[in-house]
Amino acid sequence: MYAFEYHKPTSLRQAAAMLAKAEDAKILAGGHTLLPTMKQRLASPANLIDLGALDDLKGIERKGRSVVIGAMTTHAAVATSEVVREAIPGLAEMAEIIGDPAVRARGTIGGSVANNDPAADYPAACLALGATITTNKRKIEADDFFTGMFDTALEEGEIITKVAFPVPAKAAYAKFRNPASRYALAGVFVAKRGSEIRVAVTGAGANGVFRWSEAEEALKTRFSAKSLAGMKADVSMMNADIHADAEYRAHLVGVMARRAVEAATAR
Amino acid sequence: MAIVSMTVNGKAVTADIDPRTLLVQFLREHLRLTGTHVGCDTSQCGACVVHMNGAAVKACTTLALQADGAAVTTIEGLADGADLHPMQAAFREHHGLQCGYCTPGMIMTAVDMVNRLGGDLSEETIRAELEGNICRCTGYHNIVRAVETGAKAMAGGEPVRQAAE
Numbered sequence: 001m002y003a004f005e006y007h008k009p010t011s012l013r014q015a016a017a018m019l020a021k022a023e024d025a026k027i028l029a030g031g032h033t034l035l036p037t038m039k040q041r042l043a044s045p046a047n048l049i050d051l052g053a054l055d056d057l058k059g060i061e062r063k064g065r066s067v068v069i070g071a072m073t074t075h076a077a078v079a080t081s082e083v084v085r086e087a088i089p090g091l092a093e094m095a096e097i098i099g100d101p102a103v104r105a106r107g108t109i110g111g112s113v114a115n116n117d118p119a120a121d122y123p124a125a126c127l128a129l130g131a132t133i134t135t136n137k138r139k140i141e142a143d144d145f146f147t148g149m150f151d152t153a154l155e156e157g158e159i160i161t162k163v164a165f166p167v168p169a170k171a172a173y174a175k176f177r178n179p180a181s182r183y184a185l186a187g188v189f190v191a192k193r194g195s196e197i198r199v200a201v202t203g204a205g206a207n208g209v210f211r212w213s214e215a216e217e218a219l220k221t222r223f224s225a226k227s228l229a230g231m232k233a234d235v236s237m238m239n240a241d242i243h244a245d246a247e248y249r250a251h252l253v254g255v256m257a258r259r260a261v262e263a264a265t266a267r
Numbered sequence: 268m269a270i271v272s273m274t275v276n277g278k279a280v281t282a283d284i285d286p287r288t289l290l291v292q293f294l295r296e297h298l299r300l301t302g303t304h305v306g307c308d309t310s311q312c313g314a315c316v317v318h319m320n321g322a323a324v325k326a327c328t329t330l331a332l333q334a335d336g337a338a339v340t341t342i343e344g345l346a347d348g349a350d351l352h353p354m355q356a357a358f359r360e361h362h363g364l365q366c367g368y369c370t371p372g373m374i375m376t377a378v379d380m381v382n383r384l385g386g387d388l389s390e391e392t393i394r395a396e397l398e399g400n401i402c403r404c405t406g407y408h409n410i411v412r413a414v415e416t417g418a419k420a421m422a423g424g425e426p427v428r429q430a431a432e
């Protein structure tokens with residue numbers, strides 16, 4: 001890890017000012033992506049702005065028809081939240097299978113969303129549930145936020161403050177984990193809210209998280225796993241690496257989608 | 268350099284450190300608490316697990332500065348003098364270790380597991396909860412048994428029988 005200067009702001013305004021002023025600065029949240037990347041010298045920020053003291057950015061609340069989660073809320077807090085369990089159990093179940101207990105104790109929703117790892121779980125949840133990502137500058141719809149692997153609509157100096165999830169009628173997540181890394185080899189989040197059905201796929205796509213429109217169409221006829229019988233994702237859109245080839249991932253997407261719909265309809 | 272202060276095993280410590288010092292380096296190299304190990308240094312193996320404000324965390328993936336103001340407990344902080352913590356006693360009784368390299372992290376993770384989930388843990392839960400702790404020696408069976416027994420003892424059940432000296 002290369003040397004850096006460390007800053008711990010005590011307010012969001014101060015954090016934004018530091019981020020704007022310090023040269024080559026990066027936000028530090030849970031550090032469970034950023035610190036390993038810095039150790040590998042794939043990132044070498046000159047300044048780290050630690051959001052750890054910003055208690056305003058932590059917490060979960062039900063606001064009308066949405067569940068609002070602060071950017072610095074850990075995966076463990078989401079997994080065990082009564083509010084989330086009651087309103088969107090599929091979201092709590094998703095947080096419960098991120099990494100391992102120690103990762104969940106430190107990793108945050110803001111860090112996961114900002115990082116947009118092509119195999120991360122939160123991007124699929126945000127896209128399927130139609131979340132709104134709020135920053136210190138504006139609100140961004142999930143459909144516009146995730147712009148490609150490790151790429152988001154966030155601009156220089158922008159800080160995610162919270163993520164709002166509209167409460168769905170039914171939702172669930174099914175993930176085929178890479179047994180070594182525990183990231184998704186294929187993960188599918190399905191959600192039904194009114195007549196709107198959204199199916200988001202992570203881990204499998206060649207360009208990061210995406211909505212699987214064919215599955216969404218098929219589920220509009222009937223929200224049942226049977227509507228997806230025999231379907232698989234478009235092989236030409238799949239990622240291929242040492243863990244799985246494109247054909248296998250396309251198949252897994254179909255299987256995970258059916259499992260997610262089964263779980264959503266079984267509640 | 269930057270000043271860091273925290274409580275480690277009940278004792279207040281303050282030091283002037285390079286900001287990139289990891290919590291595990293701080294514990295091992297500055298405080299000489301070498302019970303916390305570094306197995307992988309890539310957040311995978313759990314040999315470095317300590318408790319920070321009551322939660323099990325990987326000290327190789329936490330800056331010492333992120334623990335500023337926190338209460339940290341390491342494996343050295345578990346035993347009460349010569350009396351082993353019930354989870355330590357259970358690992359000894361059930362041969363939950365061979366080389367012992369993974370053991371401090373296993374025990375810190377196990378104690379955290381009981382703190383969160385209680386003393387009545389199924390084998391399935393224990394195995395799922397140990398996902399972030401890798402052991403190259405034991406094959407895990409005895410670790411799972413040790414955690415099961417240690418958990419019961421922690422919850423106030425049977426004291427762990429001490430192995431004959």
Ligand SMILES: Cc1cc2nc3c(=O)[nH]c(=O)nc-3n(C[C@H](O)[C@H](O)[C@H](O)COP(=O)(O)OP(=O)(O)OC[C@H]3O[C@@H](n4cnc5c(N)ncnc54)[C@H](O)[C@@H]3O)c2cc1C
Pocket residue numbers: 026027028029030031032033034035036051071072097098099100103106107108109110111112114115117119120121122158159160161181182183184309310311
């Ligand atoms: C062993 C291991 C297993 C894992 N398994 C999984 C898994 O199964 N599924 C999964 O989804 N993830 C997994 N992760 C990743 C984990 O969830 C990370 O914690 C998460 O992706 C990043 O969150 P963080 O709080 O640690 O962010 P950090 O590492 O602190 O930051 C990540 C990036 O986001 C930026 N950032 C952070 N917060 C904000 C903010 N509020 N506004 C703007 N930018 C911000 C940072 O500048 C940095 O570029 C795993 C990690 C490890 C180490």
Ligand code: FES
Pocket residue numbers: 304305306307308309310311312313314315316325326327328
């Ligand atoms: S040394 Fe920290 S997880 Fe392996």
Ligand code: FES
Pocket residue numbers: 363364365366367368369370401402403404405
């Ligand atoms: S006892 Fe040797 S690594 Fe676990």
